[in-house]
Amino acid sequence: MTGWDALAEELAQWSEAGRVATLWWRDDDAVAATPALARLLEAARVPLALAVIPGLLEQSLAAALRHRPDIAVLQHGFKHRNHEPAGMKNAELGGSRSPAELAADLASGWRSLRDAFGNRALPVLTPPWNRIAPAHLAALPDWGYCGISTYLARRTAYPVAELLQVNTHIDVIDWHGGKVFVGEVAALRLLTGHLRARRVGEADPDEPTGLLTHHLVHDAATWAFLDQLQDWLSRQAMIRWLSTGEVFGGCDRG
Template sequence: MSETRLMALLDHWADGGRMATFWLRDDDAVVPTPALDRLLALTRDAGVPLTLAVIPENTDEPLKQYLQPEPHVSIAVHGWSHRSYSEPPAKNQELGLHRPMAEVLGELRQGFAKLQALYGPQFIAMLVPPWNRIAPEIVEALPALGFTSLSVFGREKPAAVRVLNTHVDIMDWHGTRGGRPAEDLFAEILSYLESDRPVRAIGVLTHHLVHDDQAWAFLDRLFALTAAHPACRWASAPDLLGA
């Protein structure tokens, strides 16, 4: 079973002084909710830094007041409205070339300014494109908007800004729409650790608003196994990007 194999590998790494690095990104926060409460408690108790991708358009003081006492949370920009402008059956995309570029960039500039003003030191100049999709032309324009990093899904590719991606998505979007089986998720983590092209940090992607019991149980288990393991380190996005 993959959990057992993962633990065996980590114990072996601990003996050899090797370290697995993880980071956690959660998307779609706008207002405080019971689900966000649960995620904050879980990460705080486990000592896991959290990068929260906040949708700028309709968020305001309530979420800011609520997150301010949580020093383990960093805030990234999750597009502007999380509206899709693509024509079905094309996949959902906010940050594409469906609209004039100036309009898209104007919204991103507005989202950056709004969250930076709200969150101050908790804000990081990272763009998290809704649905992890962004046109290359828009990536090229990010430095001029003040963004210094980008986070999508999959292996990192070179870009005009630093890239810190997520690699393991705990949700089954196309099947049950609930959490994926822990067995599959541990196997995926293991495949990244055993890869001959290792990623700098394995990014775990969560969506607190839609977690079912299986999704929460996986996070509980993952943190229980890794948070205090001598061969594991949960790093914050600012730490990984600053290094």
């Protein structure tokens, strides 16, 4: 049985239960209009959330998205810089940073995004390396955020009161194997696995299954898979891609 066969069987189970499998797409590390970004915008035929690094933002990115109101912007930390000591896992929003220092950086980054993208910028934080210290997580609503997105199935929809968490689950890049495509088998296993976990109650059934990409490092195999995946899923009646506004419904701070 191929990965596509296993995915088809899983979706058949959703259909038999009268359920629609929801998905969403988050792409990280956007900073400027690049050939890779142009290819992403052309390749994405479903709603897209672009996680932008505000401290590195170039005006060319705002210009590239000016006529793409369908693309939402999330805040990808501040400058995507590691602040943890040697021997610790990389994190920009880790425990080594004081709340005051971090809050100032994030506020500066948010102003940059709002100035560049207006109300398409949502107060949803996507921590670099998908890591954030618990104390900083707890402070996010006080800092003006109503959403957070990391990686792997969430434990609860609201880890902090008034902070909705919606994660991603299918990372298509093999970060430890040369930053290349993780492979069709592995990618489809991640997709099928999260859908099954939702269906049988091993994961939150209400958390949409999230595709995670990084356009700046995609190789030819990654682009080809994304095209094939969208084509294949477009023929499945029990699949629905959610817009970022649907994923983080009502999340705005003016």
